[in-house]
Amino acid sequence: MSRKKGDIAEEKATAFLIENGFRIVERNFYSRFGEIDIIASKGAVLHFVEVKSGQEYEVAIQNITPTKLSRFTKTLYVYLKKSSLDIDFCIDAIIVTPDTIELVENITI
Template structure:
């Protein structure tokens, strides 16, 4: 995916999250393990959010592979340690398609 397309999807995801009561804490947090697209906070719970876009929901959600998820978790652990966080947290996804934005809670289940 091009950086421009990725930025557009992340902007849409941030707007969606903000409209639904999430505070955006950080975007594009990098560690040596990988990147987390959006870190958001709602009701004292940190949400580590992976943003995927595609022509339809299925083509986007299936791009979150077990390897990708493992990198997200390791990167989140780095963030938690670095920020000395003791919040509860979850790993979520926002799927952006031309016609919709879908929030998927707890993608680790």
């Protein structure tokens, strides 16, 4: 996904999360392992969100590979350590297509 398309998808995902009761904590957190698109909280849970977009849902979600998820997980632990947090968390994905925005909670591969 091009950077511009990615930015647009992340803006839509951020608005979607806010509309659904999430509080945005941080965006585009980087570590040497990778990037977390959105970090949000809802209740007592921190949500680490990967945003993917595409013309079709299936194509977009297939871009979350085991390698990507491994790097993402390492990055979230860097964030937790840097922030000195001991909190419940989950890894989510938001899939943005031309017609829909869907939150997939607690993803694993």
